[in-house]
Amino acid sequence: MVGFLTLFGVSFLGSFVTAALGLGGGVLVLATMAVFLPPVALIPLHGVVQLGSNVGRTALMTRHVIVRVLPHFAVGTVAGSAIGANMFVALPVGVLQLALAIFVLYATWAQRFKVSDPGPVKFGILGLVSGFVTMFVGGSGPLIAPFANAVGADKQKVVATHAALMSMQHIVKLTAFGIIGFAFGPYIPFLVGALALGFAGTWAGRHVLNRLPERAFRIGLQIILTLLAVRLVYAAAESLLA
Numbered sequence: 671m672v673g674f675l676t677l678f679g680v681s682f683l684g685s686f687v688t689a690a691l692g693l694g695g696g697v698l699v700l701a702t703m704a705v706f707l708p709p710v711a712l713i714p715l716h717g718v719v720q721l722g723s724n725v726g727r728t729a730l731m732t733r734h735v736i737v738r739v740l741p742h743f744a745v746g747t748v749a750g751s752a753i754g755a756n757m758f759v760a761l762p763v764g765v766l767q768l769a770l771a772i773f774v775l776y777a778t779w780a781q782r783f784k785v786s787d788p789g790p791v792k793f794g795i796l797g798l799v800s801g802f803v804t805m806f807v808g809g810s811g812p813l814i815a816p817f818a819n820a821v822g823a824d825k826q827k828v829v830a831t832h833a834a835l836m837s838m839q840h841i842v843k844l845t846a847f848g849i850i851g852f853a854f855g856p857y858i859p860f861l862v863g864a865l866a867l868g869f870a871g872t873w874a875g876r877h878v879l880n881r882l883p884e885r886a887f888r889i890g891l892q893i894i895l896t897l898l899a900v901r902l903v904y905a906a907a908e909s910l911l912a
Contacts (some may be wrong), residue, residue, distance in 0.1 A: 673706040674860060681864040682871035687721040688811075689829065689875025690882065696720050696811045696836075697898055713805070714847045715857055721840035722865035726872040727833035734830035736821055742790040743835055747842045748798025755846040764909030771902035778816055780894045788817050796841070804843050811836060812898045815891065825887040826874030829879060 680702040684695030700716050706717060728735065788796070797819055804810040814835050823826035848854070854861070879887070 674863070676841050677703060677706060677860065678863050678867050681719055681723075682867040684888075685726070685868040685871030686875040688723060689727055689872045690878040697725065697901065700889075711852075711857065714844065714852045714854065715861065717804075717840050717844050717847070718854065719864045719868060721837060721844065722873055723771075723868040724833045724837040724840060726869040727876070728830065728837050730872065730876050731833065732827060734826040735834045736827055736831045739788075739790060739793040739821060739831065740838065742794035742833060742836050743797040744842075746794040747801035748797075749803025750798040750803075751805055751839075751842045751846045754802040755850055757805075764906040767902045767906035767909065770878035771899040771906065775896065775899045778892055778899070788820055793817065801839060801842060805840060805846065810839060812895055812902070814839075817896060819888075819891060825879060825882065825884055828887075828891070829845050866895075 678719065680699055684699040686695070688695035688696065696716075699719060700712070702718055703719075704712055796814065800810040800813045803813060811832070815832055818828050818832035822831055882890075
């Protein structure tokens with residue numbers, strides 16, 4: 671019961687943080703779930719909780735979503751997740767975490783990348799790479815966020831487009847896990863509660879976002895991305911040196 675209540679609270683807090691600042695809640699939820707859930711169930715169940723959070727955020731901010739980047743990203747995600755599902759037990763997670771951390775730091779701080787406007791082809795490649803990575807690491811949000819940040823003209827577009835991209839990716843990922851045989855049934859009571867509180871957190875966080883100055887949002891997003899990249903480096907070192 672303590673585990674249930676803790677995870678429900680973190681589901682609310684994670685959705686609140688992501689809705690308010692665009693990123694960070696998914697990693698918080700993943701780290702907490704790792705304490706209470708068996709490793710084999712961690713990535714699939716995290717995917718369900720994050721799908722609920724991202725779908726809720728997309729629904730509340732639909733008019734801000736940049737639709738033109740979605741189809742190419744979806745095609746890439748399907749291909750990347752299919753490849754990742756076939757290699758699910760063959761690739762060291764630490765290697766992926768380290769590569770992801772390096773890319774996130776580059777994409778966040780490299781001036782040339784920040785001022786560019788990623789087009790459909792780049793979003794297709796992004797879908798391919800992130801779709802592959804998410805099968806192992808769980809949280810591909812830090813990889814996708816710099817692209818949403820580069821293409822979004824204001825904070826609402828950044829958060830809404832990131833949520834739509836993540837929703838599509840979680841749907842594909844969960845379908846892949848279902849195909850390879852993961853059983854979601856025993857976890858339904860937990861998932862129902864986590865999804866309900868996640869939506870409540872999204873609703874509350876959206877109101878904070880609307881009041882947050884644009885410059886503060888951009889700086890906050892950069893700081894969060896950097897901290898998440900550092901956390902990935904630490905996790906990669908733990909995994910590779912274990």
